[in-house]
Amino acid sequence: MRKKLCLIFIILLAMIVAQASEKEDVWKPMKNLVGKWEGKGEGKSGNATVAKGFQFVLQGKFLQLKNKAVFEPQEANPKGEVHEDWGFFSSDRARKKIVFRQFHVEGFIIQYILDDISDDGKTLVFNSEQIENGPPGLKAKLTFKFVDNNTIEESFHLAFPGQDFSCYITNFLKRKK
Secondary structure, three states, X not given: OHHHHHHHHHHHHHHHHHHHHOOOOOOHHHHHHOEEEEEEEEEOOEEEEEXXXXXXXXXXXXXXXXXXXXXXXXXXXXXXXXXXXXXXXXXXXXXXXXXXXXXXXXXXXXXXXXXXXXXXXXXXXXXXXXXXXXXOOOEEEEEEEEEEOOEEEEEEEEEOOOOOOEEEEEEEXXXXX
16 A cells, blocks of 8 residues: 555655646747848838847847848938847746837837737737836837748837827738848
8 A cells, every 4th residue: 555655645646746847838839930030111211121139139038139220211201210239038937928128229118018928829919018218108019920930010109189090000021131
């Protein structure tokens, strides 16, 4: 009887240890973003050439984004425009959510939360929780859609108070080799 109890205890202990070692990879939905990307953007500020880079930093605790979009001159903006933003994705263990903080050259800071992942894992939707230095009630949505492993369609939407979301820019990006 003691041998059976001992054997059952060892099996239960092994199962607990195995479950603990099968810890979920919180970064799984984000891993395909890692690398350098180039492409074109189209939106309210006109057409742009876009370059993005995603890399894990600080011992893999954060995913860093660096983005630069160079908008062509147009009638509304004859000199064109250069937009840059940097961001950090982090894992909020208490909420079990990915949080993205994006710092724009214009002084805006947007804090997003990963709200939706499509069933196939190819579409990631981030919705703003807070926008610093923007008008009160402004909302933002950032969507990454993996067309394939080397192609992303990224869209950025804004909703001003009392209005629906409107697409500000859509980027079509290819992985840089």
